[in-house]
Amino acid sequence: MGPWIWTNYPQQLAPVGQGKAASASPAVCQRPQLEQETLIDENCVLGSGEPTALLYGDSNATHYIGFASALAETAGLTMRNFEHSACPPILTDPEPYVQKRFLESCRYSLEKVRPLLAAYEVVFLGASWPFYERYGKRAGASFERDVRDFIKFLTDEGVRVVVLAKVPIQKNVDNKCAMKAVKAPWIICNLPEGSPRRDIQFNQVLADIADQNDLVRVIDPTDMLCDTKTCHAFEEGMPLYFDSGHLNFKGSWILGRRFAKSAEGAEIISFIRPTE
16 A cells, blocks of 8 residues: 555545446446346336336446436436346357356346346347357357347337447556556556557447347447547546446446437437337
């Protein structure tokens, strides 16, 4: 520890602390296994009244909590969320796509969740799409087919689906440095210049699915985070990412509020507004 300089640490750390993982919020219900009590927990609901929208998926759904909340709030939706730490949203057995240590909890959670999904008017769906695709190919599985089947299952029940694309990967994110610098001002945190832009191929698959189904939309924040050559993890010195593949809570909220004011965001908000 130390030697630390005495500062008004709690006040200074508060905004830096917004760089924490979205899963740290008490309103976020990401679990290593989804039990019935989590699926109906009122603490997992954002807004007032009966939730008609759901944020669901893995940790890549969780990090969209600020983003989806900004849209749901603008649309007048009450939104529930529950997420498994590392389990794809599919109908089939997840064995081809998950590591052995997650398999049984993933299977269990999918069985618990599946009967509840059609009760929601809107489902925001997030996952580490390219990871599951790559992992499944080793076993000869088609993740694209399973994702298409899952989304069709939802839309056949009349659910409006908003698929949340994978964000660009950032390899040089260090939020801990910024937090240390609050109490140790001599620490210099050099902000990375960003990572080269490499558009994620599976995001285009998701876009194609949406093009073929009137009840599906896709949100891809790549253009919000990247210019033509570089993807950025910081904005005016503030970290937008928690780690290489997940937005932090504050970054998610900022991007969601900005998106809600855009023409594309206005179309999504109109799409998810409660029906009479």
